[in-house]
Amino acid sequence: MSLKLTDVTLTYPDGDGRVVALDHVDLDVPAGCVTAVVGPSGSGKSSLLAVAATLVTPDSGSVVVAGTDIAGLGRGELAELRRRRIGIVFQQPNLLPSLTAVEQLQVMAVIDGRSPSGVRDRALALLDAVGLGDVADRRPHQLSGGQRQRVNIARALMNEPSVLLIDEPTSALDHERGAAIVRLITDLTRERDCATVLVTHDLTHLAGTDRVVQVRDGRVLESPSHAQHV
Amino acid sequence: MSTPKPDEKAVAVFVAWRDLSFAKGRFALMGTVIALITLLVGILSGLTAGLAQQNISAIEALPADRIAFAEPADGQDPSFTTSTVSRDRWERLGAMPGVTAAEPLGVSTARASAPTGTATVSVFAVRSGSALVPGGESVTVSTTVLSTAAADELAATVGDTVLVGDRELTVVAVRGDDSFSHTPVVWTELTDPEASVVALTTTSDFDADAVGEATGVLAVSKTDSLSAIGSFTAENGSLQLMRGFLFVIAALVIGAFFTVWTIQRSGDIAVLKALGASTGSLLRDALGQAVVLLVAGTAVGTALAAGIGAAVSGTVPFDLAPATLVVPSLVTVVLGAAGAALAVRRVTSVDPLIALGSAR
Numbered sequence: 001m002s003l004k005l006t007d008v009t010l011t012y013p014d015g016d017g018r019v020v021a022l023d024h025v026d027l028d029v030p031a032g033c034v035t036a037v038v039g040p041s042g043s044g045k046s047s048l049l050a051v052a053a054t055l056v057t058p059d060s061g062s063v064v065v066a067g068t069d070i071a072g073l074g075r076g077e078l079a080e081l082r083r084r085r086i087g088i089v090f091q092q093p094n095l096l097p098s099l100t101a102v103e104q105l106q107v108m109a110v111i112d113g114r115s116p117s118g119v120r121d122r123a124l125a126l127l128d129a130v131g132l133g134d135v136a137d138r139r140p141h142q143l144s145g146g147q148r149q150r151v152n153i154a155r156a157l158m159n160e161p162s163v164l165l166i167d168e169p170t171s172a173l174d175h176e177r178g179a180a181i182v183r184l185i186t187d188l189t190r191e192r193d194c195a196t197v198l199v200t201h202d203l204t205h206l207a208g209t210d211r212v213v214q215v216r217d218g219r220v221l222e223s224p225s226h227a228q229h230v
Numbered sequence: 231m232s233t234p235k236p237d238e239k240a241v242a243v244f245v246a247w248r249d250l251s252f253a254k255g256r257f258a259l260m261g262t263v264i265a266l267i268t269l270l271v272g273i274l275s276g277l278t279a280g281l282a283q284q285n286i287s288a289i290e291a292l293p294a295d296r297i298a299f300a301e302p303a304d305g306q307d308p309s310f311t312t313s314t315v316s317r318d319r320w321e322r323l324g325a326m327p328g329v330t331a332a333e334p335l336g337v338s339t340a341r342a343s344a345p346t347g348t349a350t351v352s353v354f355a356v357r358s359g360s361a362l363v364p365g366g367e368s369v370t371v372s373t374t375v376l377s378t379a380a381a382d383e384l385a386a387t388v389g390d391t392v393l394v395g396d397r398e399l400t401v402v403a404v405r406g407d408d409s410f411s412h413t414p415v416v417w418t419e420l421t422d423p424e425a426s427v428v429a430l431t432t433t434s435d436f437d438a439d440a441v442g443e444a445t446g447v448l449a450v451s452k453t454d455s456l457s458a459i460g461s462f463t464a465e466n467g468s469l470q471l472m473r474g475f476l477f478v479i480a481a482l483v484i485g486a487f488f489t490v491w492t493i494q495r496s497g498d499i500a501v502l503k504a505l506g507a508s509t510g511s512l513l514r515d516a517l518g519q520a521v522v523l524l525v526a527g528t529a530v531g532t533a534l535a536a537g538i539g540a541a542v543s544g545t546v547p548f549d550l551a552p553a554t555l556v557v558p559s560l561v562t563v564v565l566g567a568a569g570a571a572l573a574v575r576r577v578t579s580v581d582p583l584i585a586l587g588s589a590r
Contacts, residue, residue: 046586055504055583076508083506094501094585096245098252103244110244111507139252155505167586 002195003029003052003163008061010047010218021047022058023218029195031162034186036206037199039215045199046167048215052197053088053165054078066162066195083112087156087194089166089185093148095140101127101151102136108158119158126154130184146177153181157188164189164196170205183208245502246519249495257523260487264527265534267480268562271473272535273548275558278469280547281412285462288354288377288408288415289455292362294333294429296436297455298323298447308448308458310337313426315447320428322445328436333360334425340395342384342416349383352410353394355420362429363417364406371419374399378407379414394418411461427455473558480562485569488520492576496584503582512577520570524563532559 010022021044029035039045050056051063054070063070066085070078082088095104105123106116127136130150140148149169156164166185170178182198186208189196198209206212214221250257289297299308300315315334324332336355342348356362358370367375374394376386381404386392390401399418408415430436430449438449450458457463492499499512532555539548539555 050583050586053504053586055586079503079506079508081506082504086506088504088585090501090504090585094497096498096501098245098248103248107244107502108505111502111505111511116244159506 002031002064002066003027003197004062004064005048005052006062006064008051008058008063010051010056010058020218022051025061025218025220027052027197027213027220029163029197031195032190032193033210034189034196034198034208036209036212037197037215038201038203038206038212041201043215044218045215047218048220049165049167049197049199052163053086054082083108084159085162087159087161087164089153089156089164089169091168091171093140093145093152095148095151095155097140100137100139101132101143101147104140104151104155105158108155112159123154123158126157127151129188130154146173146181149173149177149181150184153184153188157192157194160192161194164194166196166198168199168201170200170202175204178202178205246515246522249519250522256491260484261523261527261530263483263487264480264524264562264566265531267476267483268528268531268559269534269538271476271480271558271562272532272555273538274469274473274476275554276535276539276548276550277546278466278473279549279551279554280543281469282462282466283549284409284412284547285459285465286410286456288352288410289452289459291364291406291408292335292429292452294331294362294431294452296430296432296438296449296451297458298332298428298430298441298445298449299455299458301442301446301448308450308455309460310426310455310458311460313458314424315426315428317423317425319445319447320425323428323430323441323447326436326441326444328433329430329441330433331361331429331431333357333362333429334420335362335427335429336420336422336424337410337426338395339411339413342380342392342394344384344386344390344392346385347383349380350413351380351394351416352413354410354415354417355422355425356417358419364408365403367403367405367417369402369417369419371397371421372399373402373418375403375405375417376401377409377415378404379409380416383414392416411459477558477561477565481565481569483569484520484524484566485573488516488570488573489576492516492574496576496580499577499580500582500584503580504585509578513574516574516577517567517571520574521563521567524566524570528559528562528566531562532556 005025005027008022008025011018011020037045051058068081102123105126106119109119110116124136127133130153132147132150169181182205299313302308320332320334338353340351340353342351359368363369363375369375384392386401388401392399394416441449536555539550542548543550
């Protein structure tokens with residue numbers, strides 16, 4: 001199952017006119033691969049991620065997530081697609097303050113209509129997988145920044161997504177922790193056969209990725225060689 | 231997508247319950263406000279009902295279904311104090327189709343005294359042998375039946391002589407606990423050729439308009455006749471107005487709290503939406519939280535009102551009937567939930583895009 005954007009254009013209103021955020025973008029992310037998206041601020045990386053996450057409908061072009069073309073889907077169907085097929089790792093952890101680490105993961109199953117107690121073991125196993133087995137019952141304010149980011153990643157994997165969208169996961173972390181997070185993402189992508197898009201501004205974290213694309217002025221440019229970036 | 235429809239109720243319980251437990255201080259404060267408003271509503275309701283009973287219980291207890299007043303002047307409402315029905319009218323009333331009994335009733339206020347006590351009483355004057363007297367007792371021009379409250383205030387019992395106005399009457403029975411216009415009732419024989427009203431027992435054939443035209447009376451249901459008690463109308467109107475304002479205040483306060491609460495947690499809502507939670511489930515989440523808070527707050531407030539009512543019921547007229555306390559609580563919950571529903575509808579407008587790139 002992969003993610004495929006074909007000839008996607010997205011514009012936003014800007015005063016009397018419209019600003020082009022994505023300009024005829026094509027992107028194909030196969031399963032089991034990490035595609036890094038790099039580019040300067042305002043280049044369209046976040047817009048690309050928002051379209052891939054089905055949070056924004058493009059003006060034109062097609063978006064196919066895990067075999068489902070999102071064209072014509074209603075809000076409810078898009079929400080269902082997100083909770084079942086897409087895992088999102090936010091730039092900031094965005095954890096719910098009232099939930100413990102394990103509950104942050106359980107809520108993913110709960111919004112999909114499954115019993116929280118029925119998925120507790122899986123949630124604990126995922127927390128173990130990201131090295132947080134011993135802090136499962138802590139709330140966000142009791143976790144470090146790196147721990148919160150790892151909960152964020154584990155939460156994205158909870159519903160076994162086909163597509164993993166990761167937005168600047170290392171922006172709030174020091175280099176060593178950031179590198180560890182990227183390693184974790186690449187390992188989990190291969191292990192779970194996800195189509196992963198990793199948006200990052202930190203070129204030092206690209207070593208483990210399979211492909212690098214550059215976004216500039218809303219266009220996905222011809223990718224320079226991976227080695228060149230790394 | 232062909233997968234089964236998720237059970238969206240689950241998310242409501244899961245997140246809302248943890249929010250309640252996590253933000254204990256805020257919810258405890260709001261719960262206290264709800265409990266205090268419910269306490270006020272409960273006490274006011276108990277007092278309103280208690281005072282109403284002191285006003286109307288004697289009329290409500292009459293074994294009749296309609297009360298006939300003299301036709302009031304144009305623009306006037308019927309009144310127990312100004313109505314006068316002559317003997318020939320009540321006799322004609324008794325012969326009208328659909329009327330099975332027409333009992334004249336004179337209503338007046340008098341000073342009563344006994345050797346050991348005095349009281350202001352409502353004198354209910356009826357014909358000797360009238361079925362209106364409680365307990366099937368009969369009265370004559372020289373005897374009286376006292377209500378319990380009148381007997382207590384006068385410290386009189388059966389066989390005693392009491393002075394009611396200028397009439398010396400022997401107490402033949404103490405029956406009922408009825409009051410009229412905040413004064414206990416004493417029953418005696420009607421000596422005047424006119425009564426205040428006529429208590430009618432009617433059948434389904436009764437035609438109030440036809441009877442009114444034929445006899446010059448205004449026959450209304452017993453419930454409608456209560457508005458002809460001046461003190462009841464004025465007092466009840468004021469108390470109900472206060473109660474109504476409290477209900478509105480409850481809805482506004484709860485609505486305001488949940489408006490602020492929803493705005494504060496709009497980031498969390500955006501995250502849940504971005505993760506795939508449906509807007510409907512998030513609305514149920516927010517509303518479920520409000521209902522839990524409302525039910526808990528009103529339960530505490532109602533229990534406090536019941537406790538206070540039980541403690542003061544001997545000294546002030548407080549009606550502790552379950553319906554008196556429970557119905558206002560339910561109204562508080564319903565109106566509070568309506569206020570909360572208006573507040574949490576903001577959930578629908580939260581954009582999940584906030585979750586991408588928001589610094590939280």
